[in-house]
Each structure stands twice: as C-alpha cells, then as structure tokens.
Amino acid sequence: MKGAGMNVVPVVVVGAGPVGLAAAAELVERGLEPLVLERDERAGAAVAQWHHVRLFSRWSELVAPAARRLLEAAGWEQPRADAYPTGAEWVESYLAPLARVLGDRIRFGAEVVGLARRGRDRVVDAGRESEPLTVHVRTGDGRQERITARGVIDASGTWTSPNPLGGEGLPAIGEAEAADRIAYRVPDLTDPATAVRYAGRHVVVAGSGHSALTALVAFAGLAERDPSTRITWLLRRGVVGAVFGGGEADQLPARGALGLRAKAAVEAGHIHVVTGFRTESVTRDENDLLVLLSSEGRQVEAVDEVVVLAGFRPDLSWLSEVRLALDATLQAPVGLAPLIDPNVHSCGTVYPHGVKELAHPEPNVFLAGMKSYGRAPTFLALTGYEQVRSIAAALAGDRESAERVELVLPETGVCGGSGVFDEPAANRNSGCCGTPAGVQDLTLSVQGQRS
Known part of the structure; x- marks a missing residue:
C-alpha cells in the first residue's frame, strides 16, 4: 500500500x-x-x-x-x-x-x-x-x-447482527435453545440440500421487509412443488397494510414486482398469514416440534423450521x-x-x-x-x-x-x-411523505447522480 x-x-x-x-x-x-x-x-x-x-x-x-x-x-x-x-x-x-x-x-x-x-x-x-x-x-x-x-x-x-425472533428486540425465551431450527438469512432453496431441510415441513417466516418477501416467494415455489409444505407468515403489525409495497407504482420495477409476487402467493393459499404476533417464547412439544407463544397468549404450533427476517x-x-x-x-x-x-x-x-x-x-x-x-x-x-x-x-x-x-x-x-x-x-399520519420535521431548512442541490 x-x-x-x-x-x-x-x-x-x-x-x-x-x-x-x-x-x-x-x-x-x-x-x-x-x-x-x-x-x-x-x-x-x-x-x-x-x-x-x-x-x-x-x-x-x-x-x-x-x-x-x-x-x-x-x-x-x-x-x-x-x-x-x-x-x-x-x-x-x-x-x-x-x-x-x-x-x-x-x-x-x-x-x-x-x-x-x-x-x-x-x-x-x-x-x-x-x-x-x-x-x-x-x-x-x-x-x-x-x-x-x-x-x-x-x-x-x-x-x-440480525434482529431476533423475540418481539421485544431481545431473543425470545427459548430462542437460543431452538437455534438448530431457526435461521436468520434467506435460505437458498435452489440448493438441493437446503431444499430438503424445508420441503414437506411447517415453516414459519417472521418479518415484513424485502428479505421476508423474497423468502415467501421462494417458499411458495417450494410448496407448489411439494404441496405437503406449509408456510406460516408471522407479522408483528396488526394488519398486512402496505407490506407488499407499491407494486406498479414503485420506481424500482423489480422491487414492486417482488411485492406483487408475494401478494399473489398469499392469495393463492400457499401462505397462511398471522398478524399481530409478537413472539415471547419458543418451546418444544412432545414430538420435538416448536411451539411459538405470543405476548398475548396466542400459539403457532407444530413448527419444524423458523426463518427470522426481521432486519x-x-x-x-x-x-x-x-x-x-x-x-x-x-x-x-x-x-x-x-x-x-x-x-x-x-x-x-x-x-x-x-x-x-x-x-x-x-x-x-x-x-x-x-x-x-x-x-x-x-x-x-x-x-x-x-x-x-x-x-x-x-x-x-x-x-x-x-x-x-x-x-x-x-x-x-x-x-x-x-x-x-x-x-x-x-x-395514521397521512403526511409522512412531506418533509420530516426538522429538515425544512436543509439547503440541498439535487443534481442527479454523477456518471
């Protein structure tokens, strides 16, 4: 150097x-x-x-x-x-x-x-x-x-430093003990060894961002190939809302298309959506399957694998x-x-x-x-x-x-x-797309990206 x-x-x-x-x-x-x-x-x-x-x-x-x-x-x-x-x-x-x-x-x-x-x-x-x-x-x-x-x-x-499954920003009780069943990255389902891990299983995907949508689209494809595969999508928010993105209004067409594909997979019945679920604990049942318990006492049972994509x-x-x-x-x-x-x-x-x-x-x-x-x-x-x-x-x-x-x-x-x-x-604050408070006085010259 x-x-x-x-x-x-x-x-x-x-x-x-x-x-x-x-x-x-x-x-x-x-x-x-x-x-x-x-x-x-x-x-x-x-x-x-x-x-x-x-x-x-x-x-x-x-x-x-x-x-x-x-x-x-x-x-x-x-x-x-x-x-x-x-x-x-x-x-x-x-x-x-x-x-x-x-x-x-x-x-x-x-x-x-x-x-x-x-x-x-x-x-x-x-x-x-x-x-x-x-x-x-x-x-x-x-x-x-x-x-x-x-x-x-x-x-x-x-x-x-991926965020945990736990809904409080800390790992859920039992999350560490279930580490053999929990992944924090988008699985490569084109890899046969990885696909075998999830095919024919009950898979929970937790998260609402683009990584979660990417995983849901991939798992929906797996479920089409192997109908015994069950996909549950956990959302902490109370409603699905705009989680699928802007669709055709997105100025990044591929980003909009990703949301539309995920929405289509849900509407086709490949993915079961559970909203308002903030995971508090993870346990195992008598069959060694995972049970997720929310802070409100709701359960998602008989889970084989969890994919946490919470940012x-x-x-x-x-x-x-x-x-x-x-x-x-x-x-x-x-x-x-x-x-x-x-x-x-x-x-x-x-x-x-x-x-x-x-x-x-x-x-x-x-x-x-x-x-x-x-x-x-x-x-x-x-x-x-x-x-x-x-x-x-x-x-x-x-x-x-x-x-x-x-x-x-x-x-x-x-x-x-x-x-x-x-x-x-x-x-909701309908004006979020206006200039955020505190930045009205910024003097900025927007000239477009340098080439």
Missing part, C-alpha cells in the same frame, strides 16, 4: 463491501490514501452469503461512480446496465474486480476491535482534537496492532471510546434519523443527505452504508455511494462539494409509517 510504505497517515475504511470499496475509490480519486480493513478473506463477503438472491436494483444503480471510473481506467466493462444481478454476480463482476484494482490498499483478515483518539479515552477533553485516531485491529492469527488514521469511515454494515442492527461495541451522536430510537446519526424513521416515514423518498447529516462530535469519524441507518430498513446502495462521495470530499477539504447532494432516489410508491401500520387508517 502506498500510504503505509511512505508513512502517509491513511483514512481507514472498515469493511470491503459495496460501500466500503466505493469509499476507497472516492478517496483515491481525491488524492487521499485509503486503507480498507476487512475481517474476512475476500471482498463482498457478506454479499456472497446471499449469493442466490437477485437484487431489485439494476447494474446501473449498483456501481459507484468513482469506482466505475477507477475500473474503466483498468479496462473493466460494466455488465448490461438494465440487468438485475444476483449477489454472486455483484461480487464476481464488480466487487472482486474493484478489490483487485485497489490492490494492497485492502487488508484482508484484519478485524477492527476498537477505535479511539491516541492517548485519550472517551472522557478526556484535553488535547483531544490535536491527536489522530487509532484503529485497533486483530489479525487472523490473533495478533493485535494499532493503526493511526486521519479519519475513519465505518462501512462494516449490519449483516452479522438487522448495528454493532457499536468497538466504537465505545469515540463520541458518537446517535438517535435514541434508531441508533443512526441524529442528523439522519428524522429522514429515515420508519415510525413516521416509509415512502422510499429518503431525503438527500451527506456529511452534514452523518457528522458526529468526534471529528472525522463517520458511519456509512447500512450501518448509518442503524435499525431503519430499506437502504439502497445508491444512498451509500452518495454518502461516501460527500464524506471523501469533506476529508479532502472540499466542503462545497461535500455539502452538495447529488442523488435522487427511486420512490417505493408507498406512504405510511410502519410503526403505526397496525392502527386504524384514520389515526
């Missing part, structure tokens, strides 16, 4: 996923030296774990502008812009080539376990702003080291010694939270945001990508790419560019806060 070899203090990027690699490309283009730390042994390791899932974004929406320029300079050709790749294709045709171009600016097998100011813990004010950041790393062989950084972009995502949450444990300003509800940056709060805003019309909304009291420390959303859902790659463009501009001292937002996101065609979807329609 050029930076390490020439004693240049790098900007450390945590995670070699889509947003982390985009951040590195932006930094290179700005003349800053990135050092990407990835605990796995390959780029896009999390994406590779859902290799079988087809994205609802096109290739044109999945390649970061700076990354494209870097790749094209090396002779890369983008796949057909209007095609929809699988996770595996995203890795093989984009993330892996980008990692090769970035070369030894990426260190694999390097897990970040802590972040601090040099010689200062979280409490100390004196001399804090004059000291660099220190990134504490554990390598694959168990050694620990400390890397000095001029800035840190945490793009480590949330993949390793993810950020791992903030290694950030305990830096000063973050996080929203009390979402665990997202306080400037971003009003724009993405699913309790009041789920239109898909996420307002453009960048370094201003992502800043923390700790200078030059940023959460980007999925992790910046905390517990909020519906993150798009386009959002992360614009975040890191803005952050890189700020770190390079180009404040004008950093504060000029250059992104228009596709709308879902849905309006309504998910946090009140189980209330009567008359009680």
